[in-house]
């Protein structure tokens with residue numbers, strides 16, 4: 001009673017689409033909370049999906065995270081489009097190097113045999129240094145590329161899990177808690193209704209920029225993330241979710 005039939009997966013995908021009101025959903029069997037290969041499978045499916053939507057000169061903005069790392073590892077060489085460029089979606093948001101958008105971006109581009117640019121803006125910094133850095137020509141240039149992203153791919157996290165992982169300072173944790181944040185994506189924390197509770201201030205893609213992209217893909221699975229996924233999709237900015245069976249089952253139960 002372990003593997004689902006393709007038709008059962010199809011039904012799950014359809015029900016998730018209806019629940020979240022989105023065009024496209026891919027569900028892989030299993031639960032990535034407890035089974036590592038499930039994340040890898042999500043990565044593979046997401047990589048195929050991405051490959052199919054690329055056109056010449058497309059720019060793809062990516063976030064960090066372990067799920068995005070699985071996508072990077074599964075990325076095939078891109079034969080379908082020339083001059084594809086990968087960029088990190090935003091500057092540092094407190095992640096450790098292995099989880100950083102820059103790291104994922106470089107790894108993904110390398111496997112795709114594509115170009116990439118990185119953002120060297122450190123984690124939340126003082127106002128004055130921040131203003132100076134974003135005026136740097138090299139930073140400005142990358143920011144303008146990010147702004148023209150055709151595709152955005154990002155993970156979704158549980159708010160408190162992400163706040164802890166990033167060693168968020170106590171006053172900000174208090175803010176995130178008192179705002180009852182349940183989800184996190186690219187440094188923004190959202191409550192159950194999809195309102196922004198807190199955002200890590202950094203350069204790059206801002207929430208308002210998402211509607212300029214042709215495709216906004218979220219990749220997140222595991223039963224523990226169902227509530228976060230439901231909260232994040234209240235924003236209505238994404239048209240695609242790549243997830244797993246465990247998250248899908250919880251989602252349609254009505255988180």
Ligand code: BG6
Nearest residue numbers: 064065066067155156157185186
């Ligand atoms: C972060 C992304 O790096 O990873 C977030 O910026 C995402 O968008 C988070 O919520 C998820 O991480 P993981 O490891 O659960 O995939």
